[in-house]
Amino acid sequence: MLELFAQGMSIAITVENLIFMFLGCILGIVFSAIPALTFSTALILLIPLTFGLSPVAAISVLLGVFAGGMTGGSISSVLLGIPGTPSAAATVIDGYAMTKKGQGGKALGVAIYSSIFGGLVSLAVLILVAQPIAGIAIKFGPPEMFALVVFGLSTIVGLSEGSVVKGLLSGLVGLLLCTIGLDPVMGMQRYTFGMSNLMIGVGLMPVMIGMFALPEVIDSFLTASKNRNKPLEKNKKKVKASFPSLREMRKLFPTNLKASIIGTLVGAIPGTGGPIAVFMAYDVAKKSNPKVGTGEIDGVAAPESANNGVTGGALIPLLTLGIPGDSATAIMLGALMIHGLVPGPLLFRDNGPLVYAIFISLFIINLMVLAIQFGGMKLFVKVLDIPKANLMAMILVVSVVGAFAVNLNYADIVIMFAAGFLGYLMKRYGFPVVPLILGLVLGGIIEDNFRKSLVFSDGSYSIFLTNPFALVFLTLAVVMLLAPTVKPWLAARKAKKA
Amino acid sequence: MKHNRIIALILLAFVIWWGFLTTRLPETTMIGEPGPKFFPSVILLLMAVFSVILFFIKDEKKQETPELIMEDGEKIEIEEEETHPMKSALKLFAVFLAGIILVYFVGFSIGMIICLTVMLWMIGWKIFPRAFLFSASVTLIVYFLFDWLMRIPLPAGRLF
Numbered sequence: 001m002l003e004l005f006a007q008g009m010s011i012a013i014t015v016e017n018l019i020f021m022f023l024g025c026i027l028g029i030v031f032s033a034i035p036a037l038t039f040s041t042a043l044i045l046l047i048p049l050t051f052g053l054s055p056v057a058a059i060s061v062l063l064g065v066f067a068g069g070m071t072g073g074s075i076s077s078v079l080l081g082i083p084g085t086p087s088a089a090a091t092v093i094d095g096y097a098m099t100k101k102g103q104g105g106k107a108l109g110v111a112i113y114s115s116i117f118g119g120l121v122s123l124a125v126l127i128l129v130a131q132p133i134a135g136i137a138i139k140f141g142p143p144e145m146f147a148l149v150v151f152g153l154s155t156i157v158g159l160s161e162g163s164v165v166k167g168l169l170s171g172l173v174g175l176l177l178c179t180i181g182l183d184p185v186m187g188m189q190r191y192t193f194g195m196s197n198l199m200i201g202v203g204l205m206p207v208m209i210g211m212f213a214l215p216e217v218i219d220s221f222l223t224a225s226k227n228r229n230k231p232l233e234k235n236k237k238k239v240k241a242s243f244p245s246l247r248e249m250r251k252l253f254p255t256n257l258k259a260s261i262i263g264t265l266v267g268a269i270p271g272t273g274g275p276i277a278v279f280m281a282y283d284v285a286k287k288s289n290p291k292v293g294t295g296e297i298d299g300v301a302a303p304e305s306a307n308n309g310v311t312g313g314a315l316i317p318l319l320t321l322g323i324p325g326d327s328a329t330a331i332m333l334g335a336l337m338i339h340g341l342v343p344g345p346l347l348f349r350d351n352g353p354l355v356y357a358i359f360i361s362l363f364i365i366n367l368m369v370l371a372i373q374f375g376g377m378k379l380f381v382k383v384l385d386i387p388k389a390n391l392m393a394m395i396l397v398v399s400v401v402g403a404f405a406v407n408l409n410y411a412d413i414v415i416m417f418a419a420g421f422l423g424y425l426m427k428r429y430g431f432p433v434v435p436l437i438l439g440l441v442l443g444g445i446i447e448d449n450f451r452k453s454l455v456f457s458d459g460s461y462s463i464f465l466t467n468p469f470a471l472v473f474l475t476l477a478v479v480m481l482l483a484p485t486v487k488p489w490l491a492a493r494k495a496k497k498a
Numbered sequence: 499m500k501h502n503r504i505i506a507l508i509l510l511a512f513v514i515w516w517g518f519l520t521t522r523l524p525e526t527t528m529i530g531e532p533g534p535k536f537f538p539s540v541i542l543l544l545m546a547v548f549s550v551i552l553f554f555i556k557d558e559k560k561q562e563t564p565e566l567i568m569e570d571g572e573k574i575e576i577e578e579e580e581t582h583p584m585k586s587a588l589k590l591f592a593v594f595l596a597g598i599i600l601v602y603f604v605g606f607s608i609g610m611i612i613c614l615t616v617m618l619w620m621i622g623w624k625i626f627p628r629a630f631l632f633s634a635s636v637t638l639i640v641y642f643l644f645d646w647l648m649r650i651p652l653p654a655g656r657l658f
Contacts, residue, residue: 183534222582228622447537459530
């Protein structure tokens with residue numbers, strides 16, 4: 001192993017590779033920090049440019065985009081309340097709440113630190129136990145996937161900000177939106193009203209941009225209108241960028257570690273990805289600290305560690321089995337194959353030094369992301385010095401572009417508007433928005449795997465009870481869903497006895 | 499009538515309508531497969547149950563925003579969420595919707611400049627030069643950044 005490590009080091013650490021890693025990190029951060037773009041777009045745009053590069057340089061630049069992209073999404077989540085990527089959706093809750101308290105700089109510091117923590121833990125797992133984890137992950141068939149995702153969905157209870165009924169209704173609306181478009185098993189049209197634009201379904205990015213950005217824009221415009229006779233308002237508090245102190249790092253350690261492991265494990269299961277991991281990690285953080293949700297550093301640390309944990313996790317099935325875990329790793333699989341490398345068990349045997357070069361590159365990339373983000377932090381928080389109405393006007397324009405750019409589909413702009421209007425009403429009448437997003441992320445996976453499971457079992461529901469993994473996850477989901485009802489009842493009974 | 503009750507009734511009406519659409523979906527032809535109707539039906543059933551529960555839940559009273567005291571004793575004033583008149587919000591949404599329709603006909607740049615200028619005028623900016631120049635510069639910067647620099651196409655108009 002040490003020999004492979006040394007050989008890998010000599011391949012990875014060259015001036016050319018380091019430059020490409022650095023460029024990849026910057027590109028990933030920029031693309032995911034702008035709500036209109038995603039790092040998957042950056043990866044696609046970059047692939048043709050890597051044709052002339054050596055395999056390691058090509059993979060370095062793509063890994064830089066991947067790791068930088070996972071971290072960069074937190075910038076707009078924390079500072080503007082708009083997730084840069086779907087994986088940064090949970091960071092908005094506490095990150096933006098901290099910004100409203102004037103602690104945006106600190107939230108950003110915690111997000112950066114936690115992201116790197118997650119990235120390094122997942123890398124360690126990737127190096128040490130990639131093959132055994134891949135062996136378990138490959139056993140996840142439709143029943144296990146269905147149960148895991150139902151468990152992920154049960155975190156809605158924790159995301160419901162007060163009213164569980166409203167949270168569940170919000171989540172159900174999200175699930176219902178997933179049913180619009182082509183049926184996942186039979187390919188029939190559902191609720192498309194004859195519009196071909198709706199056949200691809202309701203996109204996550206337009207809904208997310210609409211729900212998070214539009215209500216904020218409208219509210220800020222109305223506040224500006226109310227204060228129209230006052231001089232142009234600038235943010236009252238000067239926001240200082242700050243990295244977490246050693247004491248805070250110690251305090252955050254358990255949250256970061258748990259979230260990183262969740263991110264790595266979920267990322268290792270093909271077909272899951274960042275959004276599921278971040279909501280699961282957020283829920284775990286909320287259980288340890290009930291104040292999470294009101295602007296706590298744990299609420300920023302958990303999703304950020306989890307989404308960067310996914311980077312290493314998603315590489316486990318990619319490198320060991322040749323199965324991409326999400327869209328970003330699917331693009332990277334294509335890039336590896338273009339450069340003559342076929343991921344799978346043979347990759348470790350035939351190209352051992354190269355695999356270790358990838359591991360070392362990923363370690364360096366994490367340090368680079370840390371340095372770039374740390375250096376840029378002071379610059380990022382300057383965004384908050386721009387008068388809010390001006391900033392929101394810019395966001396409105398970028399939102400239109402963001403909704404359109406994903407599929408180059410005009411209908412997505414209309415969906416963004418409808419989601420924004422719904423989001424405004426939900427915010428006004430106390431319905432949390434995040435469960436709807438979670439429902440939208442998970443709905444398709446749940447239905448697809450549920451129906452495939454029943455096809456395998458000839459319609460017998462016992463498939464979910466005879467499968468140990470599925471049974472465990474479904475039991476946990478039921479416990480999570482019943483907890484808000486049972487907990488107060490048990491507490492009242494205990495108090496009565498005492 | 500209380501907000502929760504109105505919302506519950508709206509949701510129930512929506513569930514009935516969407517349920518009607520669901521009944522018109524085709525049946526499955528595969529053995530064991532529950533078909534395209536099954537998942538939406540389960541969701542609608544759960545929505546109906548929770549809407550009924552919501553109907554009987556009392557509206558929450560708005561809590562006062564607490565003052566936050568940091569560990570080092572520093573007091574932080576939390577930005578209070580303002581509730582604006584619904585009518586004003588609806589007007590802004592209507593203008594934005596008109597802007598989106600305009601984008602369909604005249605393309606991103608012209609549509610967004612007009613839409614943003616009107617929205618900024620509505621919140622008290624002078625239509626010329628401030629609102630117009632600001633809208634034009636933001637839209638054109640975004641246009642050059644995406645369309646020209648990154649080659650990401652922006653919505654083109656049907657007319658020109």
